[in-house]
Amino acid sequence: MADSAAQNTEHLALWGGRFTSGPSPELARLSKSTQFDWRLADDDIAGSRAHARALGRAGLLTAEELNRMEAALDELQRRVDSGAFAPIEDDEDEATALERGLIAIAGDELGGKLRAGRSRNDQIACLIRMWLRRHSRIIARLLLDLAAALIEQSVKAGTAVMPGRTHMQHAQPVLLAHQLMAHVWPLLRDVQRLVDWDKRIDASPYGSGALAGNTLGLEPVAVARELGFTKVTENSIDGTASRDLVAEFAFVAAMTGVDISRLSEEIIIWNTQEFAFVRLDDAYSTGSSIMPQKKNPDIAELARGKSGRLIGDLTGLLATLKGLPTAYARDLQEDKEAVFDQVDTLEVLLPAFTGMVATMTFDTDRLEAEAPTGFALATDIAEWLVKNGVPFRHAHELSGACVKLAEGRGQELWDLTDDDFVTVFKDFLPADLAPQVREVLSTQGSVTARSGKGGTSPARVREQIACARTTVESLRAFANSNSDGTAYKTPQSLLK
Numbered sequence: 026m027a028d029s030a031a032q033n034t035e036h037l038a039l040w041g042g043r044f045t046s047g048p049s050p051e052l053a054r055l056s057k058s059t060q061f062d063w064r065l066a067d068d069d070i071a072g073s074r075a076h077a078r079a080l081g082r083a084g085l086l087t088a089e090e091l092n093r094m095e096a097a098l099d100e101l102q103r104r105v106d107s108g109a110f111a112p113i114e115d116d117e118d119e120a121t122a123l124e125r126g127l128i129a130i131a132g133d134e135l136g137g138k139l140r141a142g143r144s145r146n147d148q149i150a151c152l153i154r155m156w157l158r159r160h161s162r163i164i165a166r167l168l169l170d171l172a173a174a175l176i177e178q179s180v181k182a183g184t185a186v187m188p189g190r191t192h193m194q195h196a197q198p199v200l201l202a203h204q205l206m207a208h209v210w211p212l213l214r215d216v217q218r219l220v221d222w223d224k225r226i227d228a229s230p231y232g233s234g235a236l237a238g239n240t241l242g243l244e245p246v247a248v249a250r251e252l253g254f255t256k257v258t259e260n261s262i263d264g265t266a267s268r269d270l271v272a273e274f275a276f277v278a279a280m281t282g283v284d285i286s287r288l289s290e291e292i293i294i295w296n297t298q299e300f301a302f303v304r305l306d307d308a309y310s311t312g313s314s315i316m317p318q319k320k321n322p323d324i325a326e327l328a329r330g331k332s333g334r335l336i337g338d339l340t341g342l343l344a345t346l347k348g349l350p351t352a353y354a355r356d357l358q359e360d361k362e363a364v365f366d367q368v369d370t371l372e373v374l375l376p377a378f379t380g381m382v383a384t385m386t387f388d389t390d391r392l393e394a395e396a397p398t399g400f401a402l403a404t405d406i407a408e409w410l411v412k413n414g415v416p417f418r419h420a421h422e423l424s425g426a427c428v429k430l431a432e433g434r435g436q437e438l439w440d441l442t443d444d445d446f447v448t449v450f451k452d453f454l455p456a457d458l459a460p461q462v463r464e465v466l467s468t469q470g471s472v473t474a475r476s477g478k479g480g481t482s483p484a485r486v487r488e489q490i491a492c493a494r495t496t497v498e499s500l501r502a503f504a505n506s507n508s509d510g511t512a513y514k515t516p517q518s519l520l521k
Contacts, residue, residue, distance in 0.1 A: 195399025230264030
Protein backbone atom coordinates (compact mmCIF):
# COMPACT_ATOMS: atom_id res chain seq x y z
CA MET A 26 0.00 0.00 0.00
CA ALA A 27 1.18 3.47 -0.83
CA ASP A 28 0.81 4.98 2.62
CA SER A 29 0.28 3.51 6.05
CA ALA A 30 -0.53 6.83 7.71
CA ALA A 31 -3.89 6.92 9.45
CA GLN A 32 -4.88 10.29 8.09
CA ASN A 33 -3.95 12.23 4.98
CA THR A 34 -4.63 15.94 5.25
CA GLU A 35 -3.68 16.94 1.72
CA HIS A 36 -6.47 18.86 0.02
CA LEU A 37 -8.30 16.94 -2.72
CA ALA A 38 -11.14 18.00 -5.00
CA LEU A 39 -13.23 15.82 -7.31
CA TRP A 40 -13.45 18.55 -9.94
CA GLY A 41 -11.06 21.03 -11.53
CA GLY A 42 -9.04 21.24 -14.73
CA ARG A 43 -10.78 24.15 -16.36
CA PHE A 44 -10.60 26.29 -13.22
CA THR A 45 -7.74 28.70 -12.64
CA SER A 46 -8.26 28.72 -8.88
CA GLY A 47 -9.91 26.80 -6.12
CA PRO A 48 -13.20 27.85 -4.57
CA SER A 49 -13.38 31.00 -2.50
CA PRO A 50 -13.55 30.50 1.26
CA GLU A 51 -17.19 31.61 1.16
CA LEU A 52 -18.08 29.02 -1.51
CA ALA A 53 -16.15 26.32 0.30
CA ARG A 54 -18.09 26.96 3.50
CA LEU A 55 -21.41 26.95 1.65
CA SER A 56 -20.59 23.75 -0.27
CA LYS A 57 -19.33 21.80 2.71
CA SER A 58 -21.61 18.93 3.73
CA THR A 59 -19.42 16.54 5.71
CA GLN A 60 -20.99 17.81 8.92
CA PHE A 61 -24.11 15.84 8.02
CA ASP A 62 -23.30 13.42 5.17
CA TRP A 63 -20.37 11.66 6.84
CA ARG A 64 -22.88 9.16 8.20
CA LEU A 65 -23.07 7.78 4.65
CA ALA A 66 -19.41 6.71 4.74
CA ASP A 67 -20.11 3.02 5.35
CA ASP A 68 -22.59 2.89 2.48
CA ASP A 69 -20.16 4.78 0.25
CA ILE A 70 -17.37 2.28 0.92
CA ALA A 71 -19.77 -0.60 0.25
CA GLY A 72 -20.73 1.07 -3.03
CA SER A 73 -17.06 1.56 -3.89
CA ARG A 74 -16.35 -2.14 -3.40
CA ALA A 75 -19.20 -3.07 -5.73
CA HIS A 76 -18.08 -0.45 -8.27
CA ALA A 77 -14.47 -1.69 -8.14
CA ARG A 78 -15.65 -5.21 -8.96
CA ALA A 79 -17.68 -3.82 -11.85
CA LEU A 80 -14.54 -2.09 -13.14
CA GLY A 81 -12.73 -5.40 -12.83
CA ARG A 82 -15.38 -7.26 -14.80
CA ALA A 83 -15.20 -4.56 -17.49
CA GLY A 84 -11.42 -5.04 -17.75
CA LEU A 85 -10.66 -1.58 -16.37
CA LEU A 86 -8.90 -3.05 -13.34
CA THR A 87 -6.63 -6.06 -13.55
CA ALA A 88 -7.12 -8.91 -11.09
CA GLU A 89 -4.09 -7.72 -9.15
CA GLU A 90 -5.34 -4.12 -9.12
CA LEU A 91 -8.76 -5.25 -7.96
CA ASN A 92 -7.25 -7.19 -5.08
CA ARG A 93 -5.22 -4.16 -4.04
CA MET A 94 -8.24 -1.89 -4.40
CA GLU A 95 -10.41 -4.13 -2.22
CA ALA A 96 -7.65 -4.37 0.39
CA ALA A 97 -7.34 -0.58 0.39
CA LEU A 98 -11.10 -0.18 0.81
CA ASP A 99 -11.06 -2.66 3.69
CA GLU A 100 -8.29 -0.69 5.35
CA LEU A 101 -10.19 2.54 4.76
CA GLN A 102 -13.23 1.00 6.42
CA ARG A 103 -11.16 0.00 9.44
CA ARG A 104 -9.81 3.53 9.77
CA VAL A 105 -13.29 5.02 9.48
CA ASP A 106 -14.64 2.58 12.07
CA SER A 107 -11.86 3.34 14.52
CA GLY A 108 -12.02 7.09 13.98
CA ALA A 109 -8.44 7.18 12.70
CA PHE A 110 -9.77 8.61 9.45
CA ALA A 111 -12.29 11.44 9.40
CA PRO A 112 -13.15 14.44 7.23
CA ILE A 113 -10.95 17.52 7.37
CA GLU A 114 -11.97 21.13 6.89
CA ASP A 115 -11.10 21.15 3.19
CA ASP A 116 -13.23 18.10 2.34
CA GLU A 117 -16.28 19.21 0.39
CA ASP A 118 -18.35 16.13 1.18
CA GLU A 119 -18.02 12.55 2.37
CA ALA A 120 -17.20 11.32 -1.15
CA THR A 121 -14.28 13.74 -1.37
CA ALA A 122 -13.03 12.72 2.07
CA LEU A 123 -13.19 9.01 1.29
CA GLU A 124 -11.38 9.38 -2.03
CA ARG A 125 -8.68 11.31 -0.22
CA GLY A 126 -8.44 8.49 2.30
CA LEU A 127 -8.34 5.82 -0.40
CA ILE A 128 -5.56 7.57 -2.32
CA ALA A 129 -3.56 7.86 0.89
CA ILE A 130 -3.72 4.07 1.20
CA ALA A 131 -3.72 2.83 -2.41
CA GLY A 132 -1.74 5.60 -4.07
CA ASP A 133 -2.84 8.14 -6.64
CA GLU A 134 -2.58 5.85 -9.68
CA LEU A 135 -4.69 3.00 -8.35
CA GLY A 136 -6.93 5.11 -6.12
CA GLY A 137 -7.67 7.47 -8.97
CA LYS A 138 -9.09 4.66 -11.10
CA LEU A 139 -12.11 4.12 -8.88
CA ARG A 140 -13.78 7.29 -10.07
CA ALA A 141 -14.19 5.97 -13.62
CA GLY A 142 -17.76 5.29 -14.66
CA ARG A 143 -19.49 6.98 -11.76
CA SER A 144 -20.44 10.46 -10.63
CA ARG A 145 -21.27 11.90 -7.28
CA ASN A 146 -24.75 12.27 -8.76
CA ASP A 147 -25.51 8.55 -9.07
CA GLN A 148 -23.33 7.80 -6.07
CA ILE A 149 -25.25 9.96 -3.61
CA ALA A 150 -28.60 8.98 -5.10
CA CYS A 151 -27.74 5.37 -4.34
CA LEU A 152 -26.28 6.02 -0.90
CA ILE A 153 -29.36 7.82 0.43
CA ARG A 154 -31.49 4.90 -0.75
CA MET A 155 -29.25 2.39 1.00
CA TRP A 156 -29.20 4.40 4.21
CA LEU A 157 -32.97 4.97 4.29
CA ARG A 158 -33.76 1.34 3.52
CA ARG A 159 -31.65 0.23 6.45
CA HIS A 160 -33.08 2.76 8.88
CA SER A 161 -36.64 2.15 7.71
CA ARG A 162 -36.28 -1.32 9.16
CA ILE A 163 -35.01 0.02 12.48
CA ILE A 164 -37.96 2.41 12.67
CA ALA A 165 -40.34 -0.39 11.71
CA ARG A 166 -38.99 -2.52 14.54
CA LEU A 167 -39.42 0.30 17.04
CA LEU A 168 -42.96 1.00 15.84
CA LEU A 169 -43.86 -2.66 16.18
CA ASP A 170 -42.49 -2.63 19.73
CA LEU A 171 -44.77 0.32 20.50
CA ALA A 172 -47.75 -1.41 18.90
CA ALA A 173 -47.01 -4.54 20.94
CA ALA A 174 -46.89 -2.48 24.16
CA LEU A 175 -50.30 -0.98 23.36
CA ILE A 176 -51.69 -4.43 22.60
CA GLU A 177 -50.46 -5.73 25.96
CA GLN A 178 -52.08 -2.77 27.70
CA SER A 179 -55.30 -3.64 25.87
CA VAL A 180 -55.09 -7.20 27.13
CA LYS A 181 -54.53 -5.97 30.71
CA ALA A 182 -57.55 -3.67 30.40
CA GLY A 183 -59.86 -6.65 29.91
CA THR A 184 -63.48 -5.55 29.92
CA ALA A 185 -62.91 -2.23 31.70
CA VAL A 186 -65.19 0.46 30.28
CA MET A 187 -64.36 4.12 29.79
CA PRO A 188 -66.15 7.18 28.45
CA GLY A 189 -65.79 7.40 24.70
CA ARG A 190 -65.71 10.92 23.34
CA THR A 191 -66.38 12.86 20.17
CA HIS A 192 -65.66 16.60 20.05
CA MET A 193 -64.05 15.91 23.48
CA GLN A 194 -67.57 15.47 24.91
CA HIS A 195 -68.95 12.29 26.48
CA ALA A 196 -70.44 10.28 23.64
CA GLN A 197 -70.81 6.54 24.30
CA PRO A 198 -69.15 4.01 26.60
CA VAL A 199 -66.35 1.97 25.01
CA LEU A 200 -63.93 -0.60 26.27
CA LEU A 201 -60.61 0.89 27.36
CA ALA A 202 -59.02 -1.84 25.24
CA HIS A 203 -60.98 -0.63 22.21
CA GLN A 204 -59.76 2.94 22.73
CA LEU A 205 -56.13 1.77 23.05
CA MET A 206 -56.41 -0.47 20.00
CA ALA A 207 -57.60 2.54 18.01
CA HIS A 208 -53.99 3.75 18.26
CA VAL A 209 -52.45 0.40 17.29
CA TRP A 210 -53.86 0.26 13.77
CA PRO A 211 -52.42 3.62 12.58
CA LEU A 212 -48.98 2.53 13.83
CA LEU A 213 -49.28 -0.73 11.93
CA ARG A 214 -50.29 1.20 8.82
CA ASP A 215 -47.16 3.34 9.24
CA VAL A 216 -45.08 0.16 9.12
CA GLN A 217 -47.08 -1.11 6.15
CA ARG A 218 -46.34 2.17 4.38
CA LEU A 219 -42.62 1.55 4.92
CA VAL A 220 -42.98 -1.96 3.50
CA ASP A 221 -44.79 -0.61 0.46
CA TRP A 222 -42.32 2.26 0.05
CA ASP A 223 -39.42 -0.18 0.14
CA LYS A 224 -40.74 -1.89 -3.00
CA ARG A 225 -40.36 1.37 -4.93
CA ILE A 226 -37.01 2.48 -3.53
CA ASP A 227 -35.57 -0.99 -4.18
CA ALA A 228 -33.75 0.15 -7.34
CA SER A 229 -30.12 1.18 -7.67
CA PRO A 230 -29.13 4.37 -9.54
CA TYR A 231 -25.48 3.21 -9.70
CA GLY A 232 -24.39 3.30 -13.34
CA SER A 233 -26.49 6.35 -14.18
CA GLY A 234 -23.39 8.54 -14.03
CA ALA A 235 -23.98 12.26 -13.88
CA LEU A 236 -26.95 12.14 -16.22
CA ALA A 237 -26.84 9.73 -19.16
CA GLY A 238 -25.10 6.55 -18.01
CA ASN A 239 -21.54 5.59 -19.04
CA THR A 240 -19.65 4.11 -22.00
CA LEU A 241 -17.38 1.78 -20.04
CA GLY A 242 -19.44 -1.40 -20.21
CA LEU A 243 -20.12 -1.61 -16.47
CA GLU A 244 -22.79 -3.95 -15.13
CA PRO A 245 -25.23 -1.92 -13.02
CA VAL A 246 -27.40 -4.97 -12.31
CA ALA A 247 -24.52 -6.79 -10.62
CA VAL A 248 -23.67 -3.68 -8.60
CA ALA A 249 -27.31 -3.31 -7.59
CA ARG A 250 -27.55 -6.87 -6.35
CA GLU A 251 -24.34 -6.57 -4.38
CA LEU A 252 -25.75 -3.51 -2.62
CA GLY A 253 -29.00 -5.26 -1.72
CA PHE A 254 -31.20 -3.96 -4.56
CA THR A 255 -33.20 -6.28 -6.79
CA LYS A 256 -33.19 -3.97 -9.81
CA VAL A 257 -31.72 -0.86 -11.44
CA THR A 258 -33.53 2.41 -12.09
CA GLU A 259 -35.10 2.46 -15.55
CA ASN A 260 -33.99 5.99 -16.46
CA SER A 261 -30.60 7.48 -15.65
CA ILE A 262 -31.95 11.03 -15.34
CA ASP A 263 -34.71 9.88 -13.02
CA GLY A 264 -32.23 7.78 -11.07
CA THR A 265 -29.90 10.67 -10.30
CA ALA A 266 -32.30 13.59 -10.02
CA SER A 267 -35.58 12.34 -8.51
CA ARG A 268 -36.10 12.48 -4.78
CA ASP A 269 -39.79 11.64 -4.63
CA LEU A 270 -38.94 8.43 -2.81
CA VAL A 271 -36.98 10.37 -0.21
CA ALA A 272 -39.98 12.68 0.16
CA GLU A 273 -42.25 9.64 0.46
CA PHE A 274 -40.15 8.37 3.33
CA ALA A 275 -40.36 11.84 4.87
CA PHE A 276 -44.16 11.66 4.64
CA VAL A 277 -44.25 8.29 6.39
CA ALA A 278 -41.99 9.67 9.12
CA ALA A 279 -44.19 12.76 9.50
CA MET A 280 -47.36 10.65 9.56
CA THR A 281 -45.79 8.45 12.20
CA GLY A 282 -45.12 11.57 14.26
CA VAL A 283 -48.74 12.67 13.88
CA ASP A 284 -50.04 9.25 14.94
CA ILE A 285 -47.82 9.28 18.03
CA SER A 286 -48.82 12.86 18.79
CA ARG A 287 -52.51 11.96 18.83
CA LEU A 288 -51.86 9.27 21.44
CA SER A 289 -49.64 11.71 23.33
CA GLU A 290 -52.48 14.22 23.53
CA GLU A 291 -54.77 11.61 25.09
CA ILE A 292 -52.15 10.52 27.61
CA ILE A 293 -51.48 14.15 28.60
CA ILE A 294 -55.20 14.79 29.14
CA TRP A 295 -55.78 11.48 30.93
CA ASN A 296 -52.87 12.25 33.25
CA THR A 297 -54.34 15.54 34.50
CA GLN A 298 -55.85 15.76 37.99
CA GLU A 299 -59.24 16.53 36.45
CA PHE A 300 -59.28 13.29 34.45
CA ALA A 301 -56.99 11.07 36.57
CA PHE A 302 -57.47 8.14 34.20
CA VAL A 303 -53.83 7.09 33.99
CA ARG A 304 -50.70 7.15 36.14
CA LEU A 305 -47.26 7.33 34.55
CA ASP A 306 -44.30 5.46 35.95
CA ASP A 307 -41.76 7.61 37.79
CA ALA A 308 -39.01 6.41 35.43
CA TYR A 309 -40.90 7.90 32.48
CA SER A 310 -41.93 11.20 34.10
CA THR A 311 -40.13 14.34 35.28
CA GLY A 312 -40.60 16.87 38.05
CA SER A 313 -40.54 20.62 38.39
CA SER A 314 -37.54 22.74 39.33
CA ILE A 315 -39.72 24.87 41.62
CA MET A 316 -42.94 22.92 42.43
CA PRO A 317 -42.11 19.76 44.42
CA GLN A 318 -45.49 18.14 43.86
CA LYS A 319 -45.30 18.09 40.07
CA LYS A 320 -45.07 14.92 37.99
CA ASN A 321 -45.01 15.84 34.33
CA PRO A 322 -45.75 13.73 31.22
CA ASP A 323 -42.64 15.00 29.45
CA ILE A 324 -42.25 12.09 27.04
CA ALA A 325 -45.76 12.58 25.71
CA GLU A 326 -45.21 16.35 25.48
CA LEU A 327 -41.89 15.92 23.69
CA ALA A 328 -43.50 13.47 21.28
CA ARG A 329 -46.25 15.96 20.57
CA GLY A 330 -43.68 18.69 19.98
CA LYS A 331 -41.40 16.58 17.82
CA SER A 332 -44.29 15.70 15.53
CA GLY A 333 -44.20 19.33 14.42
CA ARG A 334 -40.51 19.00 13.71
CA LEU A 335 -41.12 15.89 11.59
CA ILE A 336 -43.82 17.71 9.63
CA GLY A 337 -41.46 20.65 9.13
CA ASP A 338 -38.77 18.38 7.70
CA LEU A 339 -41.27 17.04 5.15
CA THR A 340 -42.57 20.49 4.26
CA GLY A 341 -39.08 21.89 3.77
CA LEU A 342 -38.06 19.00 1.54
CA LEU A 343 -41.16 19.32 -0.65
CA ALA A 344 -40.56 23.06 -0.99
CA THR A 345 -36.98 22.36 -2.12
CA LEU A 346 -38.07 19.84 -4.73
CA LYS A 347 -40.98 21.88 -6.09
CA GLY A 348 -39.20 24.03 -8.65
CA LEU A 349 -36.27 21.88 -9.75
CA PRO A 350 -35.60 21.13 -13.43
CA THR A 351 -35.47 17.52 -14.56
CA ALA A 352 -31.82 16.70 -13.93
CA TYR A 353 -29.41 16.86 -11.04
CA ALA A 354 -29.07 20.22 -9.29
CA ARG A 355 -27.12 21.03 -6.16
CA ASP A 356 -30.37 21.86 -4.39
CA LEU A 357 -30.73 18.10 -3.92
CA GLN A 358 -28.05 18.24 -1.26
CA GLU A 359 -30.86 19.53 0.97
CA ASP A 360 -32.72 16.21 0.87
CA LYS A 361 -30.45 14.49 3.36
CA GLU A 362 -30.62 16.72 6.42
CA ALA A 363 -34.42 16.52 6.43
CA VAL A 364 -34.61 12.73 6.56
CA PHE A 365 -31.50 12.41 8.74
CA ASP A 366 -33.25 14.59 11.30
CA GLN A 367 -36.45 12.56 11.05
CA VAL A 368 -34.63 9.28 11.53
CA ASP A 369 -32.61 10.61 14.46
CA THR A 370 -35.77 11.98 16.04
CA LEU A 371 -37.79 8.77 15.71
CA GLU A 372 -34.98 6.47 16.79
CA VAL A 373 -34.60 8.44 20.03
CA LEU A 374 -38.30 9.12 20.60
CA LEU A 375 -39.81 5.69 20.00
CA PRO A 376 -37.95 3.68 22.68
CA ALA A 377 -38.79 6.29 25.34
CA PHE A 378 -42.41 6.49 24.22
CA THR A 379 -42.76 2.71 24.24
CA GLY A 380 -41.36 2.57 27.77
CA MET A 381 -43.90 5.13 28.92
CA VAL A 382 -46.78 3.21 27.33
CA ALA A 383 -45.65 -0.17 28.65
CA THR A 384 -45.40 1.06 32.27
CA MET A 385 -48.44 3.33 32.61
CA THR A 386 -51.34 2.12 34.76
CA PHE A 387 -55.04 2.93 34.44
CA ASP A 388 -57.51 3.72 37.20
CA THR A 389 -60.18 1.39 35.87
CA ASP A 390 -62.56 2.10 38.76
CA ARG A 391 -62.60 5.78 37.84
CA LEU A 392 -62.99 4.96 34.16
CA GLU A 393 -65.93 2.67 34.92
CA ALA A 394 -67.57 5.36 37.06
CA GLU A 395 -67.19 8.03 34.39
CA ALA A 396 -68.21 5.85 31.43
CA PRO A 397 -72.00 6.31 31.61
CA THR A 398 -72.00 9.91 32.81
CA GLY A 399 -72.78 12.88 30.61
CA PHE A 400 -75.84 11.06 29.23
CA ALA A 401 -73.55 8.67 27.34
CA LEU A 402 -76.33 6.08 27.13
CA ALA A 403 -78.69 8.34 25.20
CA THR A 404 -77.91 6.59 21.90
CA ASP A 405 -78.75 3.25 23.52
CA ILE A 406 -82.20 4.62 24.40
CA ALA A 407 -82.72 5.78 20.81
CA GLU A 408 -81.66 2.42 19.39
CA TRP A 409 -83.86 0.54 21.90
CA LEU A 410 -86.80 2.59 20.68
CA VAL A 411 -85.93 1.72 17.08
CA LYS A 412 -85.92 -1.98 17.99
CA ASN A 413 -89.40 -1.46 19.33
CA GLY A 414 -90.70 0.02 16.10
CA VAL A 415 -90.13 3.75 16.56
CA PRO A 416 -88.67 5.52 13.50
CA PHE A 417 -85.18 6.79 14.30
CA ARG A 418 -86.16 10.39 13.61
CA HIS A 419 -88.64 10.21 16.47
CA ALA A 420 -86.44 7.95 18.59
CA HIS A 421 -83.68 10.56 18.46
CA GLU A 422 -86.10 13.26 19.65
CA LEU A 423 -87.51 11.06 22.43
CA SER A 424 -84.07 10.18 23.71
CA GLY A 425 -83.18 13.88 23.63
CA ALA A 426 -86.30 14.61 25.64
CA CYS A 427 -85.11 12.14 28.29
CA VAL A 428 -81.76 13.93 28.40
CA LYS A 429 -83.46 17.30 28.75
CA LEU A 430 -85.64 16.05 31.60
CA ALA A 431 -82.71 14.52 33.51
CA GLU A 432 -80.47 17.50 32.86
CA GLY A 433 -83.09 19.87 34.21
CA ARG A 434 -83.19 17.93 37.46
CA GLY A 435 -79.43 17.52 37.74
CA GLN A 436 -79.83 13.76 37.27
CA GLU A 437 -78.51 11.03 34.97
CA LEU A 438 -80.70 8.99 32.63
CA TRP A 439 -80.94 6.03 35.00
CA ASP A 440 -82.35 8.34 37.70
CA LEU A 441 -85.54 8.87 35.69
CA THR A 442 -88.60 7.07 37.04
CA ASP A 443 -90.81 4.58 35.23
CA ASP A 444 -93.50 7.25 35.08
CA ASP A 445 -90.99 9.60 33.41
CA PHE A 446 -90.34 7.09 30.62
CA VAL A 447 -94.06 6.38 30.23
CA THR A 448 -94.75 10.09 29.86
CA VAL A 449 -91.96 10.73 27.33
CA PHE A 450 -92.81 7.67 25.18
CA LYS A 451 -96.61 7.84 25.53
CA ASP A 452 -97.31 8.63 21.87
CA PHE A 453 -95.14 5.76 20.59
CA LEU A 454 -95.06 2.90 23.14
CA PRO A 455 -97.54 1.17 25.46
CA ALA A 456 -97.20 2.20 29.10
CA ASP A 457 -96.18 -1.29 30.20
CA LEU A 458 -93.33 -1.41 27.65
CA ALA A 459 -91.78 2.02 28.28
CA PRO A 460 -90.05 1.18 31.61
CA GLN A 461 -88.22 -1.74 29.97
CA VAL A 462 -85.82 0.81 28.49
CA ARG A 463 -83.84 0.33 31.74
CA GLU A 464 -82.47 -2.87 30.20
CA VAL A 465 -80.05 -0.78 28.12
CA LEU A 466 -79.11 1.73 30.81
CA SER A 467 -75.87 -0.02 31.80
CA THR A 468 -72.37 0.44 30.46
CA GLN A 469 -71.61 -3.26 30.16
CA GLY A 470 -74.88 -3.81 28.34
CA SER A 471 -74.11 -0.91 26.04
CA VAL A 472 -70.67 -2.12 24.99
CA THR A 473 -71.69 -5.78 24.74
CA ALA A 474 -74.54 -4.89 22.38
CA ARG A 475 -72.14 -3.29 19.91
CA SER A 476 -71.04 -6.59 18.49
CA GLY A 477 -70.68 -5.79 14.81
CA LYS A 478 -67.30 -6.11 13.11
CA GLY A 479 -65.02 -3.40 14.49
CA GLY A 480 -67.36 -2.69 17.40
CA THR A 481 -66.47 -2.24 21.05
CA SER A 482 -68.00 -5.43 22.42
CA PRO A 483 -65.59 -7.67 24.37
CA ALA A 484 -65.84 -10.43 21.75
CA ARG A 485 -65.01 -8.10 18.87
CA VAL A 486 -62.15 -6.47 20.78
CA ARG A 487 -60.64 -9.88 21.54
CA GLU A 488 -60.79 -10.61 17.82
CA GLN A 489 -59.04 -7.38 16.85
CA ILE A 490 -56.32 -7.94 19.47
CA ALA A 491 -55.65 -11.38 17.97
CA CYS A 492 -55.62 -9.90 14.47
CA ALA A 493 -53.26 -7.12 15.52
CA ARG A 494 -50.85 -9.57 17.12
CA THR A 495 -50.76 -11.59 13.91
CA THR A 496 -50.14 -8.42 11.89
CA VAL A 497 -47.29 -7.37 14.20
CA GLU A 498 -45.57 -10.71 13.79
CA SER A 499 -45.98 -10.70 10.02
CA LEU A 500 -44.50 -7.20 9.79
CA ARG A 501 -41.50 -8.19 11.90
CA ALA A 502 -40.26 -10.13 8.88
CA PHE A 503 -39.68 -6.78 7.16
CA ALA A 504 -38.22 -5.15 10.26
CA ASN A 505 -35.67 -7.96 10.61
CA SER A 506 -34.87 -8.30 6.92
CA ASN A 507 -31.69 -7.31 5.13
CA SER A 508 -31.61 -4.19 3.01
CA ASP A 509 -27.95 -4.01 2.01
CA GLY A 510 -26.71 -7.55 1.60
CA THR A 511 -25.49 -7.76 5.20
CA ALA A 512 -27.06 -9.27 8.29
CA TYR A 513 -29.52 -6.99 10.06
CA LYS A 514 -28.03 -5.61 13.25
CA THR A 515 -29.72 -3.18 15.61
CA PRO A 516 -27.32 -0.33 16.45
CA GLN A 517 -25.84 -0.59 19.95
CA SER A 518 -27.24 2.83 20.78
CA LEU A 519 -30.75 1.41 20.48
CA LEU A 520 -29.97 -1.53 22.75
CA LYS A 521 -28.84 0.55 25.74
